[in-house]
Amino acid sequence: MTDATSSTSLLVQDARTTRRNRAEKRFRLYGLLAIGIGMLMLAILLITIISRGSGAFQQTFVTVPIYLDAAKLDKKGNRDTDDIRKVSTFGYAPLLKDAFESLAQTHGIETPLESKEMAGILSKGAEAQIRDRVIADPSLIGETVEFEFLASGRVDGYLKDRVSRDSIGNDKNISVEQLDLVDNLREFGLLGMRFNTAFITGSDASDQRPEAAGMGVAMIGSFFMMLVVLVLALPIGVAASIYLEEFAPKNWITDIIEVNISNLAAVPSIVFGILGLAVFINYMHLPNSAPLVGGLVLTLMTLPTIIISTRASLKAVPPSIRDAALGVGASKMQSVFHHVLPLAAPGILTGTIIGLAQALGETAPLLLIGMVGFIASNPPESIADGLLAPNSAMPAQIYEWAKRADPAFYERAWGGIIILLVFLITMNAIAVMLRRRFERRW
């Protein structure tokens, strides 16, 4: 009797309880470990992306005063824009040479370089920059105007410690003497890094001018694609889910449809890409590389996601609400639109935004419809142009940069990733906010 009571004392844990407690402790530890690993990976990812990509937002600029010689730019002297246009960028090269010559003189820079080599530290687009400015404002001819030019990718790399005197070796694009000149100009404050908005707003640039490449036009391409996806996928997806969930009879046909929607959600996106190529481009003859086609393909890809999440949120609305509405004499449609849909709206919106975010980051299907590649187009002028003119998309642009040889493009690819992530995080934040806002109603 006394033995029995002592063995069941609550103050002493029996072996079984001890074992159970230890198992629970172990399990919690595993959980913490898993979360810790996840957080560590996330931190490494973010730190890597930011440390490698942030450089793309900084760019080296060189400030050079240019004498816009009327004798070279406007031989007739009538300031007629048509005549000025006849002078090609080639005709502007001497201006740059002269400018560097006088720059070296005024600041007393000793350099063995010829004036042409001195101008070589600038981006290859420098002449075009002067020409554009002159054509826009012919009255500048004859004056000395201060220009801010992009430095070449190598010079930019030198300032970002990517390029050094030892590493350039036989590089034809840059020489040790040019780097000396860069150091001199830096001392005089004529050359330096600053924030480069053109990376966010500009268009892609050729292989020789990584310093000029920007995300802007690809961003517009992505925007038009998302517009197509939103306009098509949201109404089609929501209508399909409402019909399937609330109105369709439950029979083998709807079962098959349901299974197939779930299967579609798991289909690799490249399959949708080749489908888009076959149907939209080869059969329907929609233009290549157009955001409209990209949007259509991504719509197909996003629809299952939207349908599945919409159906899930419709299912989550308690059936008692439907009964209540029907019980007071509401029609099926009234009960759905007045009561079920408002309650399911946060879930539908969340699903839609997450589907859009998924589509925004999708690259594979774009490869097949030609939305990847060097597309240095200008920003579209109209909505129709935006939908039909060849363009790229953000992830495709990143992929394009990552595969180019010049390491300066590699840095831009990381920078592009930052922009893409900012978009995705913003979209997810909007999803969370919308959900909170709608749920807070009661």
Next chain:
Amino acid sequence: MKDTSISENGVSSKTVKIAARNVQVYYGDTHAIKDVNVDIQDKTVTAFIGPSGCGKSTFLRCINRMNDTIDICRVIGDIRIDNEDIYDPAVDPVQLRAKVGMVFQKPNPFPKSIYDNVAYGPRIHGMARNKAELDGIVENALRRAAIWDEVKDRLGAPGTGLSGGQQQRLCIARAVATEPEVLLMDEPCSALDPIATAQVEELIDELRQNFSVVIVTHSMQQAARVSQRTAFFHLGNLVEFGETDKIFTSPEDPRTESYITGRIG
């Protein structure tokens, strides 16, 4: 056979509101309601009692065709309200449900304000021409459901924020706001405490003045307290139907007696 004896028992001057003849209900292959014949009178509370799964709720849901929403459910037979077949193809169940209101087992107010809960039915049926009329309908319905004094100062507050008993009375107000002729109640007090139950029962007794009330209940005491006539269902059959007093004091069928004395169920 039994039916004739019942109608003899139920000697009453009141008119028959709902008449069911040979009603069969199938859930897929399951025969849930077997050959039910019943006459429900106007301005009377009729209680359906019986053990769980006996089909009383199923039969109740036949009266306003709520079973239509269940795909596998089939109803055969004849149910007439005011001598009109409600399963006639010409009948729109939506119109029927405006005439036959329903209160459910679990209080299910809409996640909207108290006012909107009650005003929803009148709104969709176009019963009010302007805001003042709608206000009148809402107030009247809430008064009839004996909840007006508790909520009149917070009509804009969410209906889901009320207590269980208040929610159920709100649901009753919502049901009576559309001016139905028949009110179906599916175990309206099963989720309520005794005080709220007493309030709802009192309310049911008052509603009898205007409606024909059909109530499904698990509590035999409740059936005895609120109803004038009682139907006992067992395994899908209507075993006995008659005056409540008679069912509870001298039931004819041995199964009824076993149930009300607690031997089956």
